[in-house]
Amino acid sequence: MVVINCNLFKKYDVALSFAEEDRAFVDIVARLLKERDVRIFYDDDKRVMTWGRDLRHDLDKVYRLQARLCVVFVSEAYGRKYWTSFEMFRIRARALFQRRRVYFLPYLMDESEYARALMDIGCLTRKNRDEHGLADAIVEKLNQQPVRRFVLLFLAWFAHRLRRNTTIALLAGGGLFLFRDTLTPVDILTQRIYERNTRRVEGSVCGDGAFSERQGRGSCSHHGGVARKVDTVLHDKTMEDCRREARSISIW
Template sequence: MKNKNYEYDVALSFAGENRAYVEEVANSLRIRGIKVFYDLFEETNLWGKNLYEYLSEIYQNRARYTVLFISGFYNQKLWTNHERVSMQARAFQESREYILPARFDDTEIPGILKTVGYINLKDRSPDEFAGLIEKKLKKDQTFLKSKWSKISTLINPKPFIFTIKVINEKEESIKNAKVVLVANNSTYLEGFSDEKGLAHFIIRTRKLYTVLIAHPEYPAVLFKDINPKEDIEVTIEKLKGSGSVILNKSGETPGIMGRIKPVLKSNNKISLYADNIAIEGGQHQPYDIELNKSIILEDNGGNSIHLTFRFFQGRIALIDYCKHKLS
């Protein structure tokens, strides 16, 4: 058998009546870092495809193993039998076990001999069964080599370009929007959208990011757990009299004179210092603030704004500001 990197470590074939159990297995496998083909995880990929051809390809060529959940319901379904035929075509070509039977009951399935080893699911929890699948995979040397290759790629990935397009509700490009990508470890990347509304980033580490977008004429935008593997488009709807800003350590907010500086205290509360600016009518500083809760700031010229912190991590703050109170 040739060494091959499969798209999926395991594909799950089952009848809809057994979905509750199988879904727990699928979730447990995903938590364990196993690439699993489970239909509800693939709704976007399946949308609009010729399912007959696409599923044949999955079960015949793109999974390292297939777990076949045997039950009386399975035998009655058109699609499950189509999947079974694809699996058996693959099994016939390879000199190793590929179909891994798991039984809810003693139903006979065409082409699956009673002498083939199987797992009895009676009194076995979905998480326990997922653990057995993981052990089976770890005995497969090609699986282990694939995992090591993936780990090496994560350690030393090839840099790539991630692009965010920022437009308004009229589908017009928004220029000079500040865009910041913040990783879980509080490291960040900064950029601005160009005349086409595009902000480009060179990604050198495989991480999930929180995406922050701010512009003097538009409210703040925040998206969590963004995978930079695919470019995204963001639409911002203008809100009269509102704008937003991203601060790094400290900075100024349009409409009011002076600098503000948010800090994270030892109890994980956020406090705000303001230079020559009154907070909430002159409250003692540093003033404790809450995310998504508006506060009033006033400078020495009598200018006042409502400020709402939408995000704060490390030294990066995303802030909405407005002359009237923000929700």
């Protein structure tokens, strides 16, 4: 199972918060998530980046703003450490701010008093999910997260402007057309690709079967005169070819 990245404005899919005593377990989970192309915040990957920086400022940004979900590895050691207490305060503040959407995901490493205090929240435990089971659950949870409504509204507005405004279309270039196509359902995108790959043909078929690009009275005068005029649209790709291309582009 792989994660479907539907949130365009978060730096990380998952932030991991844990005590140093639990690092061996968390390290396995982090590796499994990376193998599934999940963007994670794992402090061991950021040692050089955070060297010399204000950790309180950086961690506050990560846990309050930059992650779609936060998995907290709750244990007796987690409850008595300064940095984990700092992280938990930011995590709970974020969870309280966005009550309608899940953010804080507790994973109980043991049955300590600190862990039992979180039993009013839906938890996974080490008893029912090992490292592999937890990684699978995190990916499943990520794929359940909806795209924010304002993101959809913005994309709908931008696609509308892109169709109507030549200046925006020219500035956007092919990259944004591809971006719009990625978010378009396959059936609609198939029709769009079919319409893009067309060319208009105007002219005349002469009496001897030759083709002329002219339609005037003098057309085909050396080929037996005009037998019939041609004004049609030709498609360079079949509908089936367009459907295959749409399936390779669209995420739907």
